[in-house]
């Protein structure tokens with residue numbers, strides 16, 4: 001297809017905002033100071049920006065899906081006011097050991113499973129081969145590998161620790177200090 005666009009799939013906690021454990025109220029949601037700048041770079045470089053986030057806090061009954069939506073709306077507003085744009089927002093509320101029975105499922109969306117990226121690609125018309133996943137966990141890189149994207153590990157959040165624990169059979173295309181570093185790397189390494 002010729003009308004598909006590349007996307008930057010962004011993890012949320014530890015990648016665009018401080019990973020403050022379970023973020024269960026808006027006051028605990030703190031964007032990194034470079035997050036909106038990075039998203040604006042992705043937009044200007046022609047990428048859709050799509051959030052893919054595991055939110056097991058929902059499964060554990062710590063907050064509801066409505067709160068995940070509240071954060072998403074807040075984030076979208078910050079992005080547009082900063083000249084950036086969030087084109088899609090996907091989250092997994094499930095966990096195999098969920099406290100809330102309806103979320104206790106072996107789903108296909110919880111990273112490292114690639115369900116969210118696949119669904120986004122279908123719904124938004126994304127060219128996965130020209131896309132990239134950016135996150136602070138190896139499970140984010142696993143999603144990249146599963147769908148044929150490039151994968152960038154950022155050293156914010158859990159990333160500095162993750163970088164010290166290489167995973168057999170799994171490597172990132174780049175390890176960057178943070179999201180703005182990943183944006184610069186992407187500009188330096190366009191897909192031909």
Ligand SMILES: [Mg+2]
Nearest residue numbers: 011013014136
């Ligand atoms: Mg993360």
Ligand SMILES: [Zn+2]
Nearest residue numbers: 092094107109
């Ligand atoms: Zn799920």
